Amino acid sequence: MLSNLLFIITGLIGLITTFLIFTNYKSNRIMNLYIILFILIISLRFFLSGLTNFIFDSNFRTTYFKYSNFSLVVIPICYLYFKNLSENYRKLNSKDLLHFIFPVALFLAMIYREHFDFDSKQIEIILYGLFFIFAITYIILCFQMLRTTIWIRKGDIKVIQQQNKLINNWTLFLFIGLILTIFRLFISISTEIYFGESIKGHSYQWISALIWLTILFKILRSPEILYGYNVLHQKINENKNNTLVLNDIWKKSTNIELNNEQHLVLKEKIDSNIIDYIKEIESISLKYELFRNSKLTISDLANSLKIPKSHLSYLFKYHSTISFSEYKKVIRIHDAINQIEQNYLKNNTLDSLSKKVGFTSYNPFFTSFKEIAGVSPLEYFKMNKVDFEQ
Numbered sequence: 001m002l003s004n005l006l007f008i009i010t011g012l013i014g015l016i017t018t019f020l021i022f023t024n025y026k027s028n029r030i031m032n033l034y035i036i037l038f039i040l041i042i043s044l045r046f047f048l049s050g051l052t053n054f055i056f057d058s059n060f061r062t063t064y065f066k067y068s069n070f071s072l073v074v075i076p077i078c079y080l081y082f083k084n085l086s087e088n089y090r091k092l093n094s095k096d097l098l099h100f101i102f103p104v105a106l107f108l109a110m111i112y113r114e115h116f117d118f119d120s121k122q123i124e125i126i127l128y129g130l131f132f133i134f135a136i137t138y139i140i141l142c143f144q145m146l147r148t149t150i151w152i153r154k155g156d157i158k159v160i161q162q163q164n165k166l167i168n169n170w171t172l173f174l175f176i177g178l179i180l181t182i183f184r185l186f187i188s189i190s191t192e193i194y195f196g197e198s199i200k201g202h203s204y205q206w207i208s209a210l211i212w213l214t215i216l217f218k219i220l221r222s223p224e225i226l227y228g229y230n231v232l233h234q235k236i237n238e239n240k241n242n243t244l245v246l247n248d249i250w251k252k253s254t255n256i257e258l259n260n261e262q263h264l265v266l267k268e269k270i271d272s273n274i275i276d277y278i279k280e281i282e283s284i285s286l287k288y289e290l291f292r293n294s295k296l297t298i299s300d301l302a303n304s305l306k307i308p309k310s311h312l313s314y315l316f317k318y319h320s321t322i323s324f325s326e327y328k329k330v331i332r333i334h335d336a337i338n339q340i341e342q343n344y345l346k347n348n349t350l351d352s353l354s355k356k357v358g359f360t361s362y363n364p365f366f367t368s369f370k371e372i373a374g375v376s377p378l379e380y381f382k383m384n385k386v387d388f389e390q
Helices: 002-022 035-049 058-087 094-111 120-152 158-193 205-220 231-239 261-285 299-307 309-318 324-341 350-356 362-373 377-389
Strands: none
Touching: 002 035, 002 205, 035 058, 035 205, 035 299, 058 094, 058 158, 094 120, 120 158, 158 205, 205 362, 261 299, 261 309, 299 309, 309 324, 324 362, 324 377, 350 362, 350 377, 362 377
8 A cells, every 4th residue: 555655656746747847848958858758657657556556447457557568668768868868869750769669569569478379477487588688788778878978078167067967967867777677677577487476577666666756856856957957057157256267277276396496486476466366367368359369378368467477377387277278278168158158150150150269260169169068069059059049
């Protein structure tokens, strides 16, 4: 009785979550139609499973147990969710239907297994053996997909690091949940075979319900996952009001021992002004105009700030995690992101954007953008296009 109540509660929470995601998924980078199908099918299965103990209609129970195995299609659906997430693709693809041929065929075989001439128990064992081979294959495919496309994404800009970290953590969380659920099913079926029971895979189903509840609560307590407000866009706007926007780049203090006498002299002069220098550099940098000069040198920056070049050289050597050359790339990519968010690409090309922000050509711009932002300029534009239009 308690387990059935747990199933009903899990199903209801899942259906509510499905509705909330569906109303916001078009502006949500993390969600797509496959995850909606994934949550909907699992939630309906739990909800109907819970009702079997409260609805005393034998036809309802028989129909549910006969068709409940249709939920095995969630395995390729989860793979397709990860695949579409990695490619920032939001629409269903007709080629994706190929992934459902085997699970649908297996589902039909399970329904009509009593029509085979062989021993029913042996048929069940063979069919569930095929299911686990199928499930393990897709777990491997999911792992390879995540490892090579999503979990490797990095970025030098802090806010993009945060967004990539969010997606990495969420996909890892869901992937582990999928593995645990399949492992529970394996234990359940193995136990039923060992004790000679009818193979249904319903033993210990409450464990799967708890796993699924944990995933649902993860979604519901994370507005950036559920509603899809653009974390990067929001954080950049928040950072505009912070003391140091590019905080991860700067080292306010350093423990490096200086052997160069000239550097020791500079250290005495500069140490008390480090924060002020950084603020001045960021202030002029994030106005972007100066850095749009493709031939900008550290001397040009020093002249604009009216700060000795030696002071700036010292600062980038000992109080920055990146060189001045790399710093220029970061600022120009910040500028490019800002231009994209202001809909610059509506009437202009990516090549035009690359030259506008200070790159001599598109190729180094593309390489730098992907290196710093973790995605290509076009990918960034596409995955945020809906947000910008709203």
